[in-house]
Amino acid sequence: MILEIKDISSGYGRRMVLTGVSLRIERGEFLGIIGPNGSGKTTLLRAISGFLPLVKGHITFEGRGREQITRRELAQKMAVVTQSSDQTPLFSVEEFVVLGRLPYRGNLQFMETTRDVEVAERAMELTGIGHLKKRMMGELSGGERQLVSVARAIAQEPRLLLLDEPTAHLDIGHQVQIMDLLRQLNREHSLTIVMVLHDLPLASLSCERLVLLNQGRVRKIGRPEAVLTRGVIEEVYKISVNIMKTSLKGRPLILPALGKVV
Amino acid sequence: MAAYRQTARWGWIGYLTMLLVLVALFSLGVGGVHIPLKKVIFLLTHGRGTPDYTILFTVRLPRILLGLAVGGGLAIAGVVLQGMFRNPLVEPYTLGISGGAALGVALNIVVGGRAGLGLFSLPLSGFAGGVGVMAVVYLLSTRVAMLKLSRLLLIGVMASFITSSLIMLIMAMTRTEDLHGIIFWIMGSLQEPNIALIWVILAISLGGLLCALFYAADLNALSLGEEEAFHLGVKVERLKKVLFFLSSFVTGCCVSVSGIIGFVGLIVPHLLRLLVGGDHRILIITSYLAGAVFLILCDTLARVIMPPTELPVGVITGLLGGGVFIYALTRKGVSL
Numbered sequence: 001m002i003l004e005i006k007d008i009s010s011g012y013g014r015r016m017v018l019t020g021v022s023l024r025i026e027r028g029e030f031l032g033i034i035g036p037n038g039s040g041k042t043t044l045l046r047a048i049s050g051f052l053p054l055v056k057g058h059i060t061f062e063g064r065g066r067e068q069i070t071r072r073e074l075a076q077k078m079a080v081v082t083q084s085s086d087q088t089p090l091f092s093v094e095e096f097v098v099l100g101r102l103p104y105r106g107n108l109q110f111m112e113t114t115r116d117v118e119v120a121e122r123a124m125e126l127t128g129i130g131h132l133k134k135r136m137m138g139e140l141s142g143g144e145r146q147l148v149s150v151a152r153a154i155a156q157e158p159r160l161l162l163l164d165e166p167t168a169h170l171d172i173g174h175q176v177q178i179m180d181l182l183r184q185l186n187r188e189h190s191l192t193i194v195m196v197l198h199d200l201p202l203a204s205l206s207c208e209r210l211v212l213l214n215q216g217r218v219r220k221i222g223r224p225e226a227v228l229t230r231g232v233i234e235e236v237y238k239i240s241v242n243i244m245k246t247s248l249k250g251r252p253l254i255l256p257a258l259g260k261v262v
Numbered sequence: 263m264a265a266y267r268q269t270a271r272w273g274w275i276g277y278l279t280m281l282l283v284l285v286a287l288f289s290l291g292v293g294g295v296h297i298p299l300k301k302v303i304f305l306l307t308h309g310r311g312t313p314d315y316t317i318l319f320t321v322r323l324p325r326i327l328l329g330l331a332v333g334g335g336l337a338i339a340g341v342v343l344q345g346m347f348r349n350p351l352v353e354p355y356t357l358g359i360s361g362g363a364a365l366g367v368a369l370n371i372v373v374g375g376r377a378g379l380g381l382f383s384l385p386l387s388g389f390a391g392g393v394g395v396m397a398v399v400y401l402l403s404t405r406v407a408m409l410k411l412s413r414l415l416l417i418g419v420m421a422s423f424i425t426s427s428l429i430m431l432i433m434a435m436t437r438t439e440d441l442h443g444i445i446f447w448i449m450g451s452l453q454e455p456n457i458a459l460i461w462v463i464l465a466i467s468l469g470g471l472l473c474a475l476f477y478a479a480d481l482n483a484l485s486l487g488e489e490e491a492f493h494l495g496v497k498v499e500r501l502k503k504v505l506f507f508l509s510s511f512v513t514g515c516c517v518s519v520s521g522i523i524g525f526v527g528l529i530v531p532h533l534l535r536l537l538v539g540g541d542h543r544i545l546i547i548t549s550y551l552a553g554a555v556f557l558i559l560c561d562t563l564a565r566v567i568m569p570p571t572e573l574p575v576g577v578i579t580g581l582l583g584g585g586v587f588i589y590a591l592t593r594k595g596v597s598l
Binding site for chain 1: 301324472476477478479480482483485486487489490494495496497535536539541545
């Protein structure tokens with residue numbers, strides 16, 4: 001088990017967003033966190049990464065209490081792709097990706113080592129952005145930028161990768177490209193992946209296990225066909241839906257019935 | 263070894279160093295007494311005792327050294343603050359430090375503190391005023407041990423307004439000869455009779471450069487955003503505080519000697535970012551050099567445009583800096 005979350009509560013200031021969430025994540029998992037707006041998906045990701053302090057409960061990472069692990073060591077084992085990666089127009093792609101080597105930098109080390117450069121190059125190859133490396137971040141499209149963010153995270157050589165809506169605002173082509181890349185990293189490089197997803201069909205088709213959050217609590221955990229059932233979705237999203245079984249491993253697809261609010 | 267080291271951007275460090283040497287030699291040569299370049303070099307080696315040597319070493323060289331210290335210091339304070347706030351409009355003065363320094367000096371002049379402390383009196387009161395206002399701004403922006411940057415910026419801007427109102431109040435109630443002293447100080451100048459003070463400021467400014475370089479990689483992470491920096495293992499809260507104190511201290515020291523010289527801390531980092539990109543390791547070094555070049559050049563122009571009258575250097579930095587800046591921004595293909 002790579003991550004154990006025991007009964008945590010967290011939020012912003014006095015406003016609690018998560019209450020009593022527990023979750024065990026096995027090594028090599030490909031896990032999706034779904035739920036309506038404001039249900040605490042991003043907050044859960046931030047609580048796991050340590051960006052938000054816990055008010056209650058605790059988290060163990062690879063068997064050790066997360067508070068015993070230094071910031072730097074944690075950054076060598078866990079990488080996070082947030083939603084705010086569009087702020088740095090003046091870095092070139094290769095400069096941006098090599099920033100992922102920061103957790104490995106010595107205290108008085110000024111330049112990257114040869115190994116840092118090699119790891120960054122490999123991360124760019126793996127994500128298929130080698131041809132972009134001299135381009136500036138500001139010139140990239142949304143889909144390219146997301147690939148670059150993933151490349152930077154991979155340059156951290158993490159064992160656990162957290163992503164906050166990696167496919168938001170992307171067209172279906174780029175969505176599939178990102179998902180295929182993440183699945184490949186998961187399978188071939190045994191990287192544990194936990195991501196927040198908004199898109200239910202994408203979550204159903206790509207994830208092995210889903211966590212459905214509702215109002216800051218875990219509503220259901222399990223395989224997509226166990227979580228995405230008519231009763232649960234209608235209750236949580238407060239709409240009326242039809243469920244369609246696809247030919248792909250029997251994964252369910254949600255078809256909202258327009259105009260029928262439950 | 264590393265591929266990134268060979269990028270053309272690092273070359274700017276070399277070009278700007280050469281430019282700095284050229285501008286310094288030019289500035290040594292021109293003025294009320296013109297000394298040609300060949301003679302400057304000759305005097306530097308064997309001219310001891312001649313009148314020209316005295317002009318070079320007791321009048322022009324100290325100004326160049328102070329220009330280097332103040333120009334470079336203000337520029338790196340600007341780089342650090344703009345990187346940390348991720349806002350290209352922030353400069354050392356936006357946060358209230360110049361207002362505080364000017365208020366300190368104005369009070370000193372009116373109260374007549376000069377008698378007690380002698381030559382160090384004005385710099386000390388400027389420094390105390392600047393750092394004092396920064397401390398207030400800092401404390402007001404800290405909530406539950408977290409430094410809120412958006413809050414810091416707004417409170418700093420308000421502090422600037424309040425201090426400038428107080429300065430106007432003091433000026434309205436003061437005698438004419440004191441008024442002259444206050445206005446002269448606020449306009450800024452690199453003329454500083456106390457050579458020891460110049461060495462102190464130069465040491466602080468170069469120390470600030472080294473310190474900023476030490477944090478350059480962390481600053482790169484912080485310029486991606488606080489959350490991103492956190493996930494790259496940076497101790498964000500500590501870093502923000504260190505950078506804030508670093509830039510306030512360097513600015514406070516510069517301002518206390520030179521008075522208020524605007525635009526350097528705003529424009530130099532900005533132009534250099536367009537030129538060398540967002541990597542703070544390069545940006546800090548090149549901004550220091552470019553800030554020094556810019557201020558020495560402006561000061562030289564201020565001396566030679568209308569001799570024997572010396573124009574306030576702040577006027578030249580504003581006109582030249584503002585002009586170059588607008589030109590750079592309106593050129594085709596520049597996007598911010």
